[in-house]
Amino acid sequence: MDSTLRFLSIRALHDSELPARRRALLNQLPLSITTALVYAGSAVFHTPLLANPLVWWAAGLFVLLLLACVVVPWERLPARAVLVLPVLDFVPIGLLREGMYPEVTGTVMMLLFPVLWLVTSGLVPYGAALLGAAMTLVVVWVPVFASPVPVTGDALTGALPVPLLVLAIGATVQEITHQLRVKETQLREALATTAHRKRLLYTVLDSINSRVLAVDTDGRPLVTNYGMLADYAGQRVAHGAAAEASLPGMYTESGRPLTSAQRPIARALAGESFTDHLVRYGEAPTQRVLSVSARTMHNDEHQPEGAVLSFHDVTELVNALNAQEEFVTGVSHELRTPLTSIRGYTELLTMDETLSETTRSGLGVIERNTEQLQNLVDDLLGAGNGAATLHPAPTDLVALLTEATAAAAPRAASGAVTLQTQAPQTLIAHCDPVRIGQVLDNLLSNAIKYSRPHSTVHVLATHHQGSARVEVIDHGIGMGPEDTGRIFERFYRSATARMSTIPGLGIGLALCREIIEQHGGTITCRSVLGEGTTMTITVPINPPSATPASGGASTTDHDPAPNILV
Known part of the structure; x- marks a missing residue:
């Protein structure tokens, strides 16, 4: 994206990533190539013009300025020092214009090259267009004042359209360049913000102890923490719901095999949202239990555009709950036998008519507490199976x-x-x-x-x-x-x-x-x-x-x- 911006932007020739010499050479080359074409055309169609000393002086200055772009260590000088090159370009252009006038009149348009260099450099943010227009005015007025013919108002005003045209073009290009810089800056900031959010998202995903997978409507992954997802489905889940359907050993919590339509990604893509749905995958003794949650994504028009699923490994928790239930059930069953004996012998003792009231009262407390302990055992055995029966x-x-x-x-x-x-x-x-x-x-x-x-x-x-x-x-x-x-x-x-x-x-x-x-x-x-x-x-x-x-x-x-x- 950055390379595209540099290619499309007018500021490409002034990219700070390029060496200063290369930037100067790239800015001078268009004028140098145009000058070479003008000399070549003149050699074919206007050969006598090449005998004019002004034309050769202009050619020599063009060559010197091109060599200066390469020889001078511009990177060691202040940034604005390079602007001496477009300013000096007005001299050979003026000499060439005067040497070929009136046979070749188009050379005046070559003044746009240094003007564009000035206005697009960004080094003179407000006065570049005025500076270019002023230098153009000097180029077109110097011959008027240097002519042996007396200077007249008509001669001066007749040359004004060219500087005014250069001023208009320079101001327009300068404004366009400014707008492009603003847009480029905004776009770079947006790209930087997006990159920051992307890094933040993946950092968060990598830091959580859950598998996260976002898929599009075809089941292709958009965002995922692959390292955590590998335990669930290996590399094949990276290819979407179709690959998920081929995974072996996926079961419900009770152990029933899941069909392809019942698997989490397929259910999510069908528009279903669910929370903490338990899924078993793999075969014993390495079978794992996942708690799966899914939410569908919709665009601004409420059309589905994919789903986000999270997978949390709850194998240890499920095993602990099963062990707890087995322990409670086992202990409760073991308590039934001694409780039955205590109640039986207590009832036999209360049948003895020779017992004192104190002893009989103590046996009543034993019987009452034994009954409550029996109810407690029944409650443990019936935990999770509904409320106990009351007799109010x-x-x-x-x-x-x-x-x-x-x-x-x-x-x-x-x-x-x-x-x-x-x-x-x-x-x-x-x-x-x-x-x-x-x-x-x-x-x-x-x-x-x-x-x-x-x-x-x-x-x-x-x-x-x-x-x-x-x-x-x-x-x-x-x-x-x-x-x-x-x-x-x-x-x-x-x-x-x-x-x-x-x-x-x-x-x-x-x-x-x-x-x-x-x-x-x-x-x-x-x-x-x-x-x-x-x-x-x-x-x-x-x-x-x-x-x-x-x-x-x-x-x-x-x-x-x-x-x-x-």
């Missing part, structure tokens, strides 16, 4: 709190933690007592685990705007905002919990959230690192069928629950 009924939350507190008392006592409950005599809510008991047990267990010795865990139960609300407040290690926002995710544990020696799997609060949301309630967490945590649950008092069917707002109170419930 009018339930006294105060009674559930009493049972949960009694079950947690030994653990609290061993950690020197005091449990303090504040609740009304009764607090009836429409809920599944087993599931809500599981939630209360989990919240109390967490509050005790993360409390400091000799601190107090407060449990508050209140009736609040048509809902039953329970708050469990501890003064333990707490969490930061980044952990609070993820505490209800499955298998997530806060940074403080991971750094402590407190055991846990990070599934309890995720199950609590599912249970509470199934009841139509809310669960929130407010925590300050180093100060403690407050967990709040709300459960509707009335069953859903008792809610007014039209017009009225729901009586369920939902505490503000920002993005922490994601």
Whole structure:
């Protein structure tokens, strides 16, 4: 592109990339060639003219000026020094004009060569046309003043059209040259900006850990980071969708082979946009899993002009999730056998009529916790298979709190933690007592685990705007905002919990959230690192069928629950 600009531009003869001597020679050559043609024509048609000394003096000066272009070290002189050449060109042109006049009148047009040199050089931005016109005026007036004939006004004004014509041509060429310089500068800046953006684009593509491919409507690549794309399809993807169809070993997430129309590039070129679509390619044991996203491109007329696809290798993540699921399933199955034995023997023991009330009460706690543990195992086995079945009924939350507190008392006592409950005599809510008991047990267990010795865990139960609300407040290690926002995710544990020696799997609060949301309630967490945590649950008092069917707002109170419930 730059070479084309230099070729088309008038400034080509003044390109700073050329040596100064070569630029001077290229500017002088057109006049030298024209002069040689004039002398050759005169030798054929006007031979007597060559006997005129002025003609030979002009020829000698032309030769000297041509040699000066080559001999003088112009690159060592100031840039404007070279303009002495076009100024001196007016001397031999004037001599040649006078020596051949009136037989040859066209030599006056040779004055345009030095004028054009001056106006296109850019070294005299404003006065080049005037300088050329002034030198032309000198050339045409010197013979008038040198003539033995008295100078008259007619003689002077008769020679004016030539300088005026030169001035008009010079000014026009100078303006055109200026406009070309401006356009050339703008175009160079645009090219530089485009080149910068191109470098930036490829640098970004090379720095990201994803394969990116932009294709036109025929599937030919426009932009791609080939190094990252090689794992997906090798060099053949560089040839577009047709080559993609020939790639072996491409499957869906479940392992079903993909047809040519189902492959990512083909789907994108068909106008389909998708996000995080999993594709398997290759054969075991080296098979990889890619998360593919695609967006179609449209021009200003909304006509398709290709698509952009991104490929992210998620093989390790998928393997980790599969291993996690297999681990949870295996552990859950292993827990079923001892739980079944515990429940069976507990039931047998409760059938002994000689047991004391204290023993019978302890067995009741064992049976209740075994049932909740069995529900937890069932939840683990059913994770991802839909919500668990609820059996809601009018339930006294105060009674559930009493049972949960009694079950947690030994653990609290061993950690020197005091449990303090504040609740009304009764607090009836429409809920599944087993599931809500599981939630209360989990919240109390967490509050005790993360409390400091000799601190107090407060449990508050209140009736609040048509809902039953329970708050469990501890003064333990707490969490930061980044952990609070993820505490209800499955298998997530806060940074403080991971750094402590407190055991846990990070599934309890995720199950609590599912249970509470199934009841139509809310669960929130407010925590300050180093100060403690407050967990709040709300459960509707009335069953859903008792809610007014039209017009009225729901009586369920939902505490503000920002993005922490994601």
